[in-house]
Amino acid sequence: GAGVSQSPRYKVAKRGQDVALRCDPISGHVSLFWYQQALGQGPEFLTYFQNEAQLDKSGLPSDRFFAERPEGSVSTLKIQRTQQEDSAVYLCASSQVAGVLDTQYFGPGTRLTVL
Amino acid sequence: LAKTTQPISMDSYEGQEVNITCSHNNIATNDYITWYQQFPSQGPRFIIQGYKTKVTNEVASLFIPADRKSSTLSLPRVSLSDTAVYYCLVYSWGKLQFGAGTQVVVTP
Numbered sequence: 272g273a274g275v276s277q278s279p280r281y282k283v284a285k286r287g288q289d290v291a292l293r294c295d296p297i298s299g300h301v302s303l304f305w306y307q308q309a310l311g312q313g314p315e316f317l318t319y320f321q322n323e324a325q326l327d328k329s330g331l332p333s334d335r336f337f338a339e340r341p342e343g344s345v346s347t348l349k350i351q352r353t354q355q356e357d358s359a360v361y362l363c364a365s366s367q368v369a370g371v372l373d374t375q376y377f378g379p380g381t382r383l384t385v386l
Numbered sequence: 387l388a389k390t391t392q393p394i395s396m397d398s399y400e401g402q403e404v405n406i407t408c409s410h411n412n413i414a415t416n417d418y419i420t421w422y423q424q425f426p427s428q429g430p431r432f433i434i435q436g437y438k439t440k441v442t443n444e445v446a447s448l449f450i451p452a453d454r455k456s457s458t459l460s461l462p463r464v465s466l467s468d469t470a471v472y473y474c475l476v477y478s479w480g481k482l483q484f485g486a487g488t489q490v491v492v493t494p
Binding site: 380 | 477
């Protein structure tokens with residue numbers, strides 16, 4: 272079956288613009304994660320959903336970052352008033368069961384460049 | 387906050403065994419240790435997961451000592467296609483933490 276997909280793959284934004292990044296998890300997967308990966312670094316946790324419930328958003332760096340998963344499948348990460356420090360690859364992952372300990376399946380990421 | 391540390395890079399020749407150790411001093415009692423592989427412009431890909439002692443699958447082995455404060459990923463007989471960045475992931479103190487990654491370069 273299809274894996275995790277993300278769109279767009281690349282996004283260039285001018286500083287101050289809003290962006291929306293989409294994640295399509297593996298069908299039926301309960302858990303969904305967002306990570307931010309800066310160049311040369313490991314992924315940094317942003318937020319976690321169990322179905323439509325956002326159970327952990329402790330990693331979101333500021334109130335400019337907002338994530339949703341309204342129907343428990345597709346998720347959107349929105350960044351308002353983008354700043355240059357937001358430039359990174361944003362990774363989405365899903366896992367089959369509830370909780371954070373199960374194997375995560377990652378999408379290819381969205382590379383965001385803020386000019 | 388606990389820190390997950392691993393070597394920045396490792397070089398190897400084809401056919402050799404590569405061992406990468408990750409330190410995770412404050413891993414949660416019931417947490418698994420998971421290793422991922424990442425190629426450029428791709429998301430991380432699951433390699434292996436374990437809780438204690440030793441786990442082996444078709445691509446790697448994972449060794450975890452009794453105190454679980456570290457883990458070692460072992461890649462037997464690496465090939466050129468194993469050139470990638472390898473990350474350990476633990477759940478520690480309520481946080482999912484990836485290490486900074488180990489760049490493994492395999493040469494002929």
